[in-house]
Amino acid sequence: MTNAAAPCQTENVTGMARSVLSEISGMLQALANNETAGSVDLRSLPLTQADRRQLEDALGRGEVAVELELAGRSSIWETRYAGVWWIRHRGAQEKVSSEEISVCRVPDILTSQPADITAAALRLQQELSQNPSIHPEASDG
Amino acid sequence: MADNNRNSQLHGKPVSRTLGEALAERGVSRRSFLKFASYTASILALPPTAATAIAEGLATARRQSVIWLSFQECTGCTESITRASSPSIEDLIFDFISLDYHHTLQNAAGDAAEHARMQAMEENKGEYLVVVDGSIPAGNNGYSTIAGMSNVEMFEETAEHAKAVIAVGTCAAFGGIPAARPNPTGAVPVSELTDKPVINISGCPPIPEAMTGTIAYLLSFAGIPELDHLGRPQAFFGEAIHDRCYRRPFYEKGMFAKSFDDQGARQGWCLYEVGCKGPVTYNACATLKWNQGVSFPIQSGHGCLGCSEPGFWDFGGFYKPLATGKDDTLKYAAGAAVAGAAIGAASAVSVRSKRKKLLEANAAPQAIKEEAE
Numbered sequence: 401m402t403n404a405a406a407p408c409q410t411e412n413v414t415g416m417a418r419s420v421l422s423e424i425s426g427m428l429q430a431l432a433n434n435e436t437a438g439s440v441d442l443r444s445l446p447l448t449q450a451d452r453r454q455l456e457d458a459l460g461r462g463e464v465a466v467e468l469e470l471a472g473r474s475s476i477w478e479t480r481y482a483g484v485w486w487i488r489h490r491g492a493q494e495k496v497s498s499e500e501i502s503v504c505r506v507p508d509i510l511t512s513q514p515a516d517i518t519a520a521a522l523r524l525q526q527e528l529s530q531n532p533s534i535h536p537e538a539s540d541g
Numbered sequence: 542m543a544d545n546n547r548n549s550q551l552h553g554k555p556v557s558r559t560l561g562e563a564l565a566e567r568g569v570s571r572r573s574f575l576k577f578a579s580y581t582a583s584i585l586a587l588p589p590t591a592a593t594a595i596a597e598g599l600a601t602a603r604r605q606s607v608i609w610l611s612f613q614e615c616t617g618c619t620e621s622i623t624r625a626s627s628p629s630i631e632d633l634i635f636d637f638i639s640l641d642y643h644h645t646l647q648n649a650a651g652d653a654a655e656h657a658r659m660q661a662m663e664e665n666k667g668e669y670l671v672v673v674d675g676s677i678p679a680g681n682n683g684y685s686t687i688a689g690m691s692n693v694e695m696f697e698e699t700a701e702h703a704k705a706v707i708a709v710g711t712c713a714a715f716g717g718i719p720a721a722r723p724n725p726t727g728a729v730p731v732s733e734l735t736d737k738p739v740i741n742i743s744g745c746p747p748i749p750e751a752m753t754g755t756i757a758y759l760l761s762f763a764g765i766p767e768l769d770h771l772g773r774p775q776a777f778f779g780e781a782i783h784d785r786c787y788r789r790p791f792y793e794k795g796m797f798a799k800s801f802d803d804q805g806a807r808q809g810w811c812l813y814e815v816g817c818k819g820p821v822t823y824n825a826c827a828t829l830k831w832n833q834g835v836s837f838p839i840q841s842g843h844g845c846l847g848c849s850e851p852g853f854w855d856f857g858g859f860y861k862p863l864a865t866g867k868d869d870t871l872k873y874a875a876g877a878a879v880a881g882a883a884i885g886a887a888s889a890v891s892v893r894s895k896r897k898k899l900l901e902a903n904a905a906p907q908a909i910k911e912e913a914e
Binding site: 438441496508 | 561565570571572573575576577579580582583584586588589590592593600633785787828833834835
């Protein structure tokens with residue numbers, strides 16, 4: 401069979417980026433007014449690659465960029481519009497598993513989770529009690 | 542395979558820890574849950590804000606006992622869900638379930654294997670999930686047996702105290718290839734043999750995310766996702782391939798490939814006239830795609846076979862346009878194609894409304910006939 405990768409899928413700009421930007425604008429205004437967060441699941445939208453590039457270029461990059469190594473690499477950055485975050489999660493073989501634009505102060509996944517904090521506190525206490533060399537009182541010696 | 546997270550007893554019954562507790566000991570953080578939840582929300586077509594609820598639901602859920610039964614099948618469904626890849630977010634689902642019985646994957650054999658099935662049924666009575674791939678031969682119990690039991694006996698025994706049954710693949714969901722004319726084994730879908738809730742995840746094979754996403758939903762929300770009229774999760778089977786196909790604009794402009802090596806094919810035009818079944822096939826191939834999102838048949842230059850629909854093997858030919866099917870009403874779709882009329886959406890609706898008649902004409906499984914009535 402002829403592999404006919406359709407030109408329209410990768411090259412055409414459909415206008416979807418403009419629509420998404422309008423939606424984000426509304427969400428950002430809501431966040432500014434009353435702190436209501438919102439988000440757009442990019443994977444669910446029929447964006448062409450050209451649309452996606454257009455959207456990414458329009459939002460640009462801001463002051464914060466974070467890489468997470470978490471069952472696959474995740475890239476999160478604040479766009480040049482404060483409160484508008486681009487979240488790209490990758491899974492197997494670096495393929496994008498989910499991608500969203502989140503309009504919020506800080507994406508949930510960047511904040512330390514309460515259960516992880518509880519577990520970390522317990523772990524640090526155990527390590528201190530089991531290893532005197534890093535215990536503050538032991539080092540005073 | 543056996544569940545190893547039972548660490549205490551309560552009133553003589555084993556008590557399992559929550560997934561959050563069990564996985565934390567293995568270094569899986571709640572942040573990982575949140576990432577998995579974002580991925581799950583996306584494939585389930587839920588708003589991204591649902592991720593927090595999914596993560597919380599998963600963290601407080603218990604590891605789900607799953608008994609996987611394979612009957613008249615080719616193991617393609619198992620290959621699909623266990624596709625080879627590096628450990629990743631998609632694979633976390635295997636930490637959420639205890640796969641207590643699976644012919645192909647389990648280490649145990651013979652009596653030990655059957656003992657594992659019986660033990661899982663006893664310890665998780667009323668709570669375990671039964672996953673079935675393959676249709677069940679009802680014509681003669683001797684056509685397919687496992688450990689001396691017919692497929693019918695094994696399924697009925699196992700499903701009796703199950704919480705729900707997931708029919709994975711078109712064979713289990715609708716009879717599939719074994720049930721194609723003349724159906725020599727009297728193959729039936731699992732839904733004909735049980736009164737338990739049945740979730741059909743059709744496809745030959747099904748999209749891996751449709752399987753893992755459905756299980757994640759069951760764990761997160763302790764309920765069954767919204768299903769379509771054929772018992773399939775709406776999140777994955779709610780739209781026709783045609784409706785989300787990137788070649789759809791060519792259909793609407795009347796630009797069709799006439800053969801697989803003509804100029805239209807090279808330009809990526811619509812494959813309707815070379816047999817694409819996208820207008821009558823409901824699945825998420827066009828959005829989720831295959832092989833970690835690399836491509837799907839139409840993107841690779843071949844029409845959709847309609848593998849997630851009942852009776853797909855008897856549709857009348859993979860390379861014949863839908864218009865040449867037996868159902869005269871489908872010729873309306875052909876008319877649109879020949880004329881190049883831009884009636885895309887209306888045509889798809891027309892095709893879908895007449896689909897049941899087509900299925901009946903192709904000896905669709907009894908369950909589907911009853912639904913049509």
